[in-house]
Amino acid sequence: MKNDQKVKTTLVVFGIFWLLIILTNHIVHIIPEAVKLFPFSYLLTSTVCHMETEKLLFIADLPTMTCARCTGIYFGAFITSISILFISKTIVAKFRLLIFTSIFMLADVLACNLGIYKYSHPIAFTTGLFFGSVIFLYFYDGLIELIVNKN
Amino acid sequence: MKTKYLPVIVSGFGAGVIAIVPFLNSMACCLVIPAAAYLSLFLDVKLNHTPPFMISAGKGALFGLLTGLIAALFATGFDIFVTLITRSNELMQAIGQLPNILSGLPLDVKIKEEIMTVFESLRKDIMDDGFSALYTVLIFMNNLISFTIFGLVGGLIGSQIIKSQNKRAG
Numbered sequence: 001m002k003n004d005q006k007v008k009t010t011l012v013v014f015g016i017f018w019l020l021i022i023l024t025n026h027i028v029h030i031i032p033e034a035v036k037l038f039p040f041s042y043l044l045t046s047t048v049c050h051m052e053t054e055k056l057l058f059i060a061d062l063p064t065m066t067c068a069r070c071t072g073i074y075f076g077a078f079i080t081s082i083s084i085l086f087i088s089k090t091i092v093a094k095f096r097l098l099i100f101t102s103i104f105m106l107a108d109v110l111a112c113n114l115g116i117y118k119y120s121h122p123i124a125f126t127t128g129l130f131f132g133s134v135i136f137l138y139f140y141d142g143l144i145e146l147i148v149n150k151n
Numbered sequence: 152m153k154t155k156y157l158p159v160i161v162s163g164f165g166a167g168v169i170a171i172v173p174f175l176n177s178m179a180c181c182l183v184i185p186a187a188a189y190l191s192l193f194l195d196v197k198l199n200h201t202p203p204f205m206i207s208a209g210k211g212a213l214f215g216l217l218t219g220l221i222a223a224l225f226a227t228g229f230d231i232f233v234t235l236i237t238r239s240n241e242l243m244q245a246i247g248q249l250p251n252i253l254s255g256l257p258l259d260v261k262i263k264e265e266i267m268t269v270f271e272s273l274r275k276d277i278m279d280d281g282f283s284a285l286y287t288v289l290i291f292m293n294n295l296i297s298f299t300i301f302g303l304v305g306g307l308i309g310s311q312i313i314k315s316q317n318k319r320a321g
Contacts, residue, residue, distance in 0.1 A: 047180075047293065047300070048297065048300075048301075049181075070181070093311070093315065095312065095315050095316060098312070113174060135308060138307075138308040138311040138312060138315075139307060141208075141311045142212070142307035142310055142311045143208070145207065145208035145209075145311075146208040146212060
């Protein structure tokens, strides 16, 4: 297995692990014994998200561990990680796309905080999803350069 | 004056200040710190005349990590200073909501009571003296972990953004 393929696979495995952490409440609902993992999940997610109760995303009546926007970012990054694993053609991150998705997300953050409109879970999730899927490409390029092409 | 790490100090200081401003601090870890890491690399290009193609992912990660570290130090220092003067902080206001938050967590009643006791003593220390060693440790550890992780990721991403901008310009 080539080194870049190893990096891609590791990222997908890490992505699955991270999504499971985000869906801890759902896992506990299915496997009650998994409740022991809750403090660990809470500790991990509390360092990366404010976890405001009213901003958490509800899936099947159970809240995710991160807010709708963060869930969108991580889910978007996960989708891209799967895409680059199966698509052999190199996906080039377009800077214009990064600017566009950043503005889209920041505009929503500002509009909500300034009270122009109320926080919307679908909008927060979608803006996060687009931003996460684009920013992941830059993260991936950096990681490949750091690990595979350092010379 | 050696300017090698000046961009890191400047952007880390800026991020540390923003991290204690109400409203902006809610975006500190996920937006401000990665942006500060990018800014440190951008300033390095401008100030030290580093060619953009020389900004490697390793350098990006290192600058990001250091920016996060400096931001964590300044943010913690400012937070302690503001708490000392005002004898209040965001955590103090959040403690009132703690019983509601704890009731939703699948924890043992004894553990919940212990958590409440610890936070009540923290509140008392801050109200009486304006300082709590526990709060200082908590806030520093929280800032250190989240800021360095997001700084590292931001620096890694920032190095690739600077390179892609350079490719477009060239």
